[in-house]
Amino acid sequence: MSEKIIAFIGGGNMARSLIGGLIADGHPHAGLRIAEPDARRREALIEDFGIQAFEENATAIRGADAVILAVKPPLIADVIRDLAGQIREQESLVISVAAGVRCVDIASWLGGDAPVVRAMPNTPALVQTGATALYANEAVTAGQHDLAESILRAVGMVVWLPDEQQMDAVTAVSGSGPAYFFLTMEAMQAAGESMGLSSETARLLTLETALGAARMALESSEDAASLRQRVTSPGGTTAAATQVLEDGDLAGLYRRALQAAARRAHEIGDELGDQ
Ligand SMILES: NC(=O)c1ccc[n+]([C@@H]2O[C@H](COP(=O)([O-])OP(=O)(O)OC[C@H]3O[C@@H](n4cnc5c(N)ncnc54)[C@H](OP(=O)(O)O)[C@@H]3O)[C@@H](O)[C@H]2O)c1
16 A cells, blocks of 8 residues: 555544554655644644645645545534545545544535445554454445555554444444443552552552453453453452452443443434434
8 A cells, every 4th residue: 555645634633643553554654644724733743754734635635545534523524525526536535533424424425425434443543552443335446445444454453344333333342442441440440549559559450450361362262251260260369359240240231331332322423414
């Protein structure tokens, strides 16, 4: 993809993560463009990444193979309508990272059956360990499919969804997921402190344990349930703790929490879209 031109609309956190990842992956600086209305942020983008930054969206996307929409979701419709003619004429692939905005709406704002990829990354993309789900509409070619995947892979792992409706479940699992783990970390740290550990010791032990458990689960051929059973000796300390969590119906709590997130994702999609 090194010869491809990739243009970003919106120079905020997500665009900066993707640009950083693409440059680290060896994408030439000359093939990256960005539109950002704020002059100071534009200067910072030029200084930090050595890429071209423009005030006007239309200038930034000129000749682009892929246009990445990285503005807040409520702005997406207006941004697309302004650029629709140019995007269709150039036959650029549109990739949206805007939470909740559906492909069918983006294609309709573009004025027809334009190629659109919807991506749902999560905040660990900011440290290049994101988990992104992608969905492509029927107008996306095989080459554009690969281009979209290579862009999002610059900030972590990617999976493709066969059905856009699954984006609500993805939002519930990985989109909002980092916050569930942060909440668990807060609770474990507080419990450690309540038993006499210093705040720093409780914090470090909690975070390193979370990282180690995730790494073990990723590297193991066994599922999480088997890994848990292997470290839970009958009558031992882990069994005493997991019994309390099971008595509190942890699995049921997660099921209800994720269902609430998916329901809200669906409502937001309805609020942001026309279709
Ligand atoms: N951050 C994440 O981890 C994450 C995760 C998943 C999805 N996303 C999605 O990524 C998108 C961007 O999020 P973000 O966190 O990067 O937001 P952000 O930091 O607010 O960045 C958006 C940038 O776009 C600029 N902008 C506003 N209007 C514009 C326009 N008409 N044309 C061009 N640029 C414009 C904004 O400038 P002003 O501030 O001056 O308005 C800002 O610099 C959102 O749709 C969000 O749903 C983000």
